[in-house]
Amino acid sequence: MLTRTLTAILGIPLLIFIIQKGGSLLFASLLVLCSVGLLEYCNAVNTDEKINVNPMLEALLGIFLLCLFYFEIQFIVPGLILCFMLIFIHQILSNKVYVLQGIYAFLGLFYVAFLLGHILLFEKLENGTYILWLVFIISFTTDTFAYISGVNFGKHKLCPQISPKKSVEGAVGGVVGSIIATVIYGYFMNKYGYLNFPLFFYFILSLIVSVFSQFGDLTASLIKRTFGVKDYGHIFPGHGGVLDRFDSIIFATPVVYYITYYYILLR
Template sequence: MSDLYKRVITGVIGILLIIFIIYLGLSAIKISIFILTLEAIRELHNAFMKKNIKLYLPTLLIGALATFLFSYYEIKLIYAVILFFIMNSICLIVSINYSIEEYMYTNFSYFYTVFLLNLLGNIDDIYLIIAAFIISFSTDTFAYFIGSMFGKHKLIERVSPNKSVEGAIGGTISAIIITSIYFIMLNRYNSSYFINLYSVIIILAASISGQFGDLFASKIKRYTGIKDYSKLLPGHGGILDRFDSLIFISPFVYLLYFFI
C-alpha cells in the first residue's frame, strides 16, 4: 500500500471521526481534546528522550487532567496554568532527580501540548471549533497542492525543504476564502455569525500561525532526529504531525470567539 493511499484513507477516516465527535457535542469535543493531549505528551516525551531529556510526567499528566477538568466545567484556563506552574515548581524543589533543564522542557511541553489545545475546548461554540479545523485543513491542503504545482521559492528550507512561499501564500488565501464562505453560510441561519475586517485579519493570522506551527513541529523533529512523532496515524505520523498547525491556530480562533 503506497504512502499516499495510506494518507488518504487515514484522512477520510479522521474527518469522519471528527464529524462524529462534533455531532456528539461540546462534552465529546473536550474529552477528545484531553485524549489528544495525552498522546501529544507521550510523543513529545519520546522525542526529547532521543536527546536524553526527560519530561517530568507526573506533573504533566496531572496538569493535563486538571486543565481538562477546568475546561470541561468552564473554569478559566489561566487558573489551570497557575496551578500547573506552582505544582511543577514545588516538584523541582523537593525532587532530587528533577533538573532545571527538565523543568524548563516540562513547562514548555505543558504550554505546547496541553494549554494551547485546550483553548479550543474552552470555546463554548461548536461552530467556531469547526472553523479552527477548516482553517487548519484548508491551509494545509491548498498549501500542499499549490506548492506542488507552482512552488519555486523555498519558505524555510533548513527546517522544511518541501514548503514553498507560493504554497504558503496560496494556503492562506484559500483558508480566508473558504472560512469566510463558511461564516457567510452560517449567517443565513444565525445572524450572530458574520464576517468583518477584524474576523478576516484573525483568520489571516490564524492561517499564517498554523503554517508556523507546522514548521515549529518540524524544527523539534530535526532537533531530536526523528522523522515522525509516532506511527499512530498511517501516512500522517503522530498526533503532533497531524495537529501541529491546529495547536498554533487555536489561540486565534479563541480570539475570534470575541469578534464574531
C-alpha cells in the same frame, strides 16, 4: 498518499461527530488526544540524554488543566501557574540539577494541553460549535492548499533549516485557499442564521489564523528538528502522531477563540 487519504476519509466523519456532539464526548476525546500528544512530546525531548521529562506527571497535569478549561474557567491561569511550580518541585525532589528539564516539561504542558484546551471554551460562546469549525476549516485548507501550491509552484524555500520541503509559494497558496474556503463557509453560516459575522471578518480572521497555523506547523517541525525526530508517532497512518496531525490546530485554536471572543464582546 493513499494511506493519508484513507485516514482522512475515516477521520473526518469521526471529527464531525465529536464536535457536533460536543459536551462530555468532546471533553473525553480531548483528554485522550492531549494525553497521547504529551506522551509523544516526552518521547521526543527525552531523546536527549540530559532530559528526562516524566510522561506520567505531564499527562496528569495536562488532564488537570483540561478539567479547569471544562469546569472552572476562572482558575485556568492560576492552575497553569501551579503546574509550573509543581514541575520544578518534582524536579527538585527528584534531585535533578538540569534546569532545562523543567523548562521543557512546562513547555510541553503549555504547548499541548494549554493551547489545545481552548477547544473546550468554544462551547461557552453563542453558536460556539460553528465558530470552532473555523479552526479546522482554516487549518486544514491551509495545509491542503499549501501542499498543492508548493508541489506545483514552489521555488523559494520558506524555512529550509526547519522544514526543507516548505516553500514561500506554498505558504501563500495556503493563505489564499483558506481565505476562499472560510469566506464561503461564513457566507452559508450567515445565510442560514448559524453565525452573524460580516464577510470581511471571515476574510481577516482566515488571513491571520492561516499564518499562525503555518507557524504552528513549523514549531512542531522545529521541536522535531532539535531532537532529531522524524515523526512524533504513528497513531494516524500516513500522518504520524497527534502532534504531527494537530500541529497547525494547536496554534490556530487560541487565535480563533480570542479574536472571535473579543469581536463579539466589543461589537
